[in-house]
Amino acid sequence: MTSVLTIILQRLGLGLVTLFVVSIVIFTAVNLLPGDFAEAILGQGATPEAVASIRRDLGLDQSPIVRYFQWLGNMVTGDLGTSFAQLNFQTNLGGGDLVGVAEQIAPRFANTMFLAGVTAAIAVPFAVGLGILAALFRNSAFDRATNITTLSSISSPEFFLAYILILFLAVLNPVLPSLSNIFQGMSFGERLEKTLLPALTLTLVVTAHMMRMTRAAIINLLASPYIEMARLKGISPMRVIVRHALPNALAPIINVIALNLAYLITGVVVVEVVFVYPGIGQLFVDSVKIRDIPVVQACCLIFAAAYILLNLTADILSILSNPRLRHPK
Amino acid sequence: MTRISRRGLLKTGAAAGVLAASGLPVRAQAKRGGRLRAGLSGANTSDSWDSRTHSDLFMIASAQGAVFDSLTEVKADGSLGGELATDWEASADAKTWTFNLRQGVTFHNGKAFGADDVIASLQMHVEEGAKSAAQPIVAAITEMKKMGEHQVQLTLEAGNADFPYLLSDYHILMFPAGQIDEAIQNGIGTGMYKVSSFEPGVRMVATRVDSHYKDGDAGWFDEIEYIAINDNTARMNALMTGQVDAINRIDFKTEALLRANPMIRIQEVTGNQQYTFPMLTNVAPFDDVNVRRALKFAINRQEMVDKILLGHGRVGNDTPIGPANQFFFENMEQTSYDPDKAKFYLKEAGLDSLDIDLSASNAAFEGAVDAAQLYQASAKQAGININVVQEPADGYWSNVWLKKPFCACYWSGRATEDWMFATAYEEGVPWNDTQWGREDSERFQDLLLEGRAELDTDKRREIYHEMQQILKDDGGVVLPMFANYVQAVANKVANPDVVGNLWQMDNGRMAERWWMS
Numbered sequence: 001m002t003s004v005l006t007i008i009l010q011r012l013g014l015g016l017v018t019l020f021v022v023s024i025v026i027f028t029a030v031n032l033l034p035g036d037f038a039e040a041i042l043g044q045g046a047t048p049e050a051v052a053s054i055r056r057d058l059g060l061d062q063s064p065i066v067r068y069f070q071w072l073g074n075m076v077t078g079d080l081g082t083s084f085a086q087l088n089f090q091t092n093l094g095g096g097d098l099v100g101v102a103e104q105i106a107p108r109f110a111n112t113m114f115l116a117g118v119t120a121a122i123a124v125p126f127a128v129g130l131g132i133l134a135a136l137f138r139n140s141a142f143d144r145a146t147n148i149t150t151l152s153s154i155s156s157p158e159f160f161l162a163y164i165l166i167l168f169l170a171v172l173n174p175v176l177p178s179l180s181n182i183f184q185g186m187s188f189g190e191r192l193e194k195t196l197l198p199a200l201t202l203t204l205v206v207t208a209h210m211m212r213m214t215r216a217a218i219i220n221l222l223a224s225p226y227i228e229m230a231r232l233k234g235i236s237p238m239r240v241i242v243r244h245a246l247p248n249a250l251a252p253i254i255n256v257i258a259l260n261l262a263y264l265i266t267g268v269v270v271v272e273v274v275f276v277y278p279g280i281g282q283l284f285v286d287s288v289k290i291r292d293i294p295v296v297q298a299c300c301l302i303f304a305a306a307y308i309l310l311n312l313t314a315d316i317l318s319i320l321s322n323p324r325l326r327h328p329k
Numbered sequence: 330m331t332r333i334s335r336r337g338l339l340k341t342g343a344a345a346g347v348l349a350a351s352g353l354p355v356r357a358q359a360k361r362g363g364r365l366r367a368g369l370s371g372a373n374t375s376d377s378w379d380s381r382t383h384s385d386l387f388m389i390a391s392a393q394g395a396v397f398d399s400l401t402e403v404k405a406d407g408s409l410g411g412e413l414a415t416d417w418e419a420s421a422d423a424k425t426w427t428f429n430l431r432q433g434v435t436f437h438n439g440k441a442f443g444a445d446d447v448i449a450s451l452q453m454h455v456e457e458g459a460k461s462a463a464q465p466i467v468a469a470i471t472e473m474k475k476m477g478e479h480q481v482q483l484t485l486e487a488g489n490a491d492f493p494y495l496l497s498d499y500h501i502l503m504f505p506a507g508q509i510d511e512a513i514q515n516g517i518g519t520g521m522y523k524v525s526s527f528e529p530g531v532r533m534v535a536t537r538v539d540s541h542y543k544d545g546d547a548g549w550f551d552e553i554e555y556i557a558i559n560d561n562t563a564r565m566n567a568l569m570t571g572q573v574d575a576i577n578r579i580d581f582k583t584e585a586l587l588r589a590n591p592m593i594r595i596q597e598v599t600g601n602q603q604y605t606f607p608m609l610t611n612v613a614p615f616d617d618v619n620v621r622r623a624l625k626f627a628i629n630r631q632e633m634v635d636k637i638l639l640g641h642g643r644v645g646n647d648t649p650i651g652p653a654n655q656f657f658f659e660n661m662e663q664t665s666y667d668p669d670k671a672k673f674y675l676k677e678a679g680l681d682s683l684d685i686d687l688s689a690s691n692a693a694f695e696g697a698v699d700a701a702q703l704y705q706a707s708a709k710q711a712g713i714n715i716n717v718v719q720e721p722a723d724g725y726w727s728n729v730w731l732k733k734p735f736c737a738c739y740w741s742g743r744a745t746e747d748w749m750f751a752t753a754y755e756e757g758v759p760w761n762d763t764q765w766g767r768e769d770s771e772r773f774q775d776l777l778l779e780g781r782a783e784l785d786t787d788k789r790r791e792i793y794h795e796m797q798q799i800l801k802d803d804g805g806v807v808l809p810m811f812a813n814y815v816q817a818v819a820n821k822v823a824n825p826d827v828v829g830n831l832w833q834m835d836n837g838r839m840a841e842r843w844w845m846s
Binding site: 034035039042048051083085086104107166170171174177178179181183184185273274275276278283286287290292295 | 368373374375526528530531532556557558559560562563566567569570571572573721722723724726727
């Protein structure tokens with residue numbers, strides 16, 4: 001067990017290093033965005049004096065390296081900073097009562113997690129189940145149909161899938177709301193109903209990957225001697241797959257599931273905008289539009305951390321599910 | 330009906346008959362009840378109830394349109410009415426203004442409204458370090474005097490006949506004195522709707538107060554819900570699927586789809602929103618009035634309205650005063666496309682042909698580059714070779730506008746003539762994007778000062794008409810079109826015959842003025 005702990009700690013350390021590298025990339029990329037907050041917020045009023053005064057107030061006139069280390073330093077101490085839009089009007093409020101980026105993001109992030117959770121609850125059993133069935137009836141019409149459908153849904157852009165679903169489930173047969181404006185104080189049932197369309201869209205996007213990996217991993221094992229043994233014992237094909245093949249195919253499946261879960265958190269931007277779902281993705285888009293760099297950077301960092309963490313989990317789970325890795329010689 | 334302009338409607342006495350015959354809803358049928366759900370753009374996570382920071386529809390409709398009141402209000406027909414001020418009086422030089430305040434009004438937290446609140450609410454725009462777009466309006470007040478619990482006297486540094494109009498600005502809302510920070514936090518105003526939930530950039534819900542001084546005239550809904558939908562397609566979708574009852578700013582390209590839906594109607598008003606091509610009148614060759622005239626005859630305005638606005642607008646006549654202004658010179662002779670006249674003026678300027686650069690970017694307005702190319706094509710017939718320079722969108726307002734001698738530009742217009750001229754046509758003001766000054770027209774600048782302090786409406790009309798004439802003939806701006814405000818409303822929501830054209834969504838006041846049919 002100690003070796004597992006060591007591995008986990010090692011991986012966490014590596015994750016932190018990755019996050020540090022990512023922070024440099026994020027900072028550089030965000031600073032490469034053309035235009036800045038001062039110009040975005042002033043619009044037509046962007047006279048050189050007004051732009052310079054806002055830049056001075058927000059510290060944008062300092063060198064990028066100074067700004068990077070300030071940001072990094074604050075980030076390490078858990079301070080995500082304050083959005084420019086808030087800072088810009090700080091003097092109106094006499095300097096008090098500012099909402100930090102962390103507080104701004106928290107409710108949005110919770111919403112995104114809810115959407116990811118609902119999607120995962122639908123997509124994972126659905127994809128794994130489909131994968132098992134496809135493996136069971138491999139090369140049948142069912143297998144082909146599943147493959148074609150899931151592959152075409154993963155190949156279509158998300159907004160297209162979203163509009164197709166809206167057309168069929170909200171316009172032609174109004175069963176689900178096309179607007180996912182969830183808010184605090186909504187009952188769980190209502191919230192679920194409003195979240196269903198974006199969740200279904202995301203399900204269509206992530207199913208193919210998981211389903212095909214499940215199918216491939218299982219089929220791969222079906223040629224193994226122990227499966228033949230099980231078949232010779234006279235066990236039903238379904239039981240052979242679920243009881244004998246699946247546990248040994250778990251490692252790659254878990255890996256793919258974790259990757260797709262990470263996608264559910266980081267890849268929701270477009271879907272959230274289409275459905276007006278108040279998650280972190282929409283906040284991200286709004287903030288990029290006005291070049292509100294502290295919010296953009298914090299969102300990016302959260303996306304990166306989610307990706308790294310879920311990959312880490314995938315690695316650890318695949319180690320735990322594999323006795324050979326669990327007890328290395 | 331929505332295609333008839335407000336002013337056109339008022340002018341023709343027959344209009345009333347037309348409306349009665351068409352069976353459109355009239356005000357008498359307005360009734361209480363229901364919940365208005367509107368999908369609005371222009372929302373941001375950093376939105377707050379601090380009116381000094383407001384700049385886009387979502388907060389304007391929420392604050393001035395529902396939760397807060399101002400001293401004065403521009404009515405749907407463009408006239409000025411009292412909101413928290415009942416009436417006002419000016420000294421003969423239009424310098425000292427006395428406002429009588431409404432009695433018996435309370436804020437949502439129970440505090441009574443009075444003169445102190447007016448003074449505190451005005452002061453917040455000129456506080457040290459405060460950033461407010463209304464700062465210049467309030468800074469012009471040299472003295473604020475409380476004459477009684479319900480009377481204030483404001484003294485201006487110079488006479489301004491439009492002062493009560495300026496106080497209807499959506500930045501200047503009335504907050505409770507001594508509790509301003511709290512009011513900004515929670516949205517405590519004197520409006521017809523009391524905030525029940527506000528998530529910045531997401532949603533605002535407000536419920537009707539039990540009794541209000543506008544009872545019987547406005548405020549028909551029991552509850553309003555404004556949902557932030559910044560994405561055009563998502564907004565249209567929400568209306569099409571019945572998730573909301575009204576949306577602002579519809580995309581012209583998908584307008585036909587909305588029109589095809591029998592449950593929805595399109596509401597369209599022409600206001601002062603204008604797309605322009607300003608030239609710097611102190612830079613050659615634009616310093617020659619004949620070159621400017623040639624350029625005005627070389628543009629095909631109707632084609633611009635048809636192709637750039639897809640018909641949702643009206644041609645402009647090279648003055649920034651639009652149909653939403655009080656003294657709009659509607660019957661002024663229209664400058665139209667005439668290559669021969671353009672050639673004539675070119676000859677007057679001593680030129681056979683003219684080569685100029687026109688800087689454009691879609692940051693100026695949607696379709697600005699296309700508009701510049703249309704201009705290029707039409708001007709070619711008149712011997713004017715326009716070279717369209719496509720500028721980067723980022724930094725357009727700081728690097729191109731006011732700097733390049735001829736460029737594309739956008740103005741939302743102003744509620745009053747003087748305000749518009751003082752912003753962009755008075756000699757020496759920072760946003761004077763044509764460098765229009767005394768050197769160009771001594772008369773214009775004199776009239777500007779004269780009109781500002783003149784209280785007599787007929788004289789003011791004369792003054793402002795003459796100023797529009799001067800700009801049309803000699804001015805440095807080519808103003809080919811006014812762009813309409815186009816919004817869509819579900820048929821279950823009714824609106825009065827006349828919808829405000831100062832801004833989108835009935836001047837942002839649909840919570841007060843519309844009702845469930």
